[in-house]
Amino acid sequence: MKEVNALDIRNHLRAILEELEKSKEPVLVSKGRRVRAALITVEDFKRRFLGRQVEERKAELLRQIERSKKPSTNKKTSMEILRELRGYPESGLFRHPMTSSLAEKASSFVAIGLSGCDACYAALADEMDCTWLTFDAKAHVLLKGNISVNLDQNLPSDWN
Numbered sequence: 001m002k003e004v005n006a007l008d009i010r011n012h013l014r015a016i017l018e019e020l021e022k023s024k025e026p027v028l029v030s031k032g033r034r035v036r037a038a039l040i041t042v043e044d045f046k047r048r049f050l051g052r053q054v055e056e057r058k059a060e061l062l063r064q065i066e067r068s069k070k071p072s073t074n075k076k077t078s079m080e081i082l083r084e085l086r087g088y089p090e091s092g093l094f095r096h097p098m099t100s101s102l103a104e105k106a107s108s109f110v111a112i113g114l115s116g117c118d119a120c121y122a123a124l125a126d127e128m129d130c131t132w133l134t135f136d137a138k139a140h141v142l143l144k145g146n147i148s149v150n151l152d153q154n155l156p157s158d159w160n
Contacts, residue, residue: 003028003035102127113142122147 002025004016009029020027020039027039040048096102105123106116114122118139125132125147132148134140140150 001025001028003030005029006031006036096124096128099127109143114139 002019002023004012004027006029009016016027016039020041024041024044026044028035029037029039102120102123105126106119109119109122110116118134118136121132121134122139122143130147132143133151134148135151137150137152140148
């Protein structure tokens, strides 16, 4: 293992770094009569210290998560909280965001002949895995009754 003094580092840093890269051996840096530092390759640094830094950061994040966990004192359902946040706690309204998959489904329903509004209702029913209740017999026929119920006809027998 080579030892150089601080003045050598200042005057010959480039040559010392090139030698370090070639030999892969640490270089001790002294000032006065004491070794004050060591130069090591980037590979050595990564192998010896980065794994430790990652583990330390991971442990700190886990501690933060544990500190942030608190038992819930709220007796409301998530749907009730969501309705309050959106400003309609008493109604049964639910606003669903327009997503790209919802828009694609609506577009496919327009392609088979549904109006824009009907296509959006049908796409939402399909996305939420529920049934669209409609008086629009034409839309119901176009959908082949898969996700809609025509309210002009009798309700399905299993709907009591």
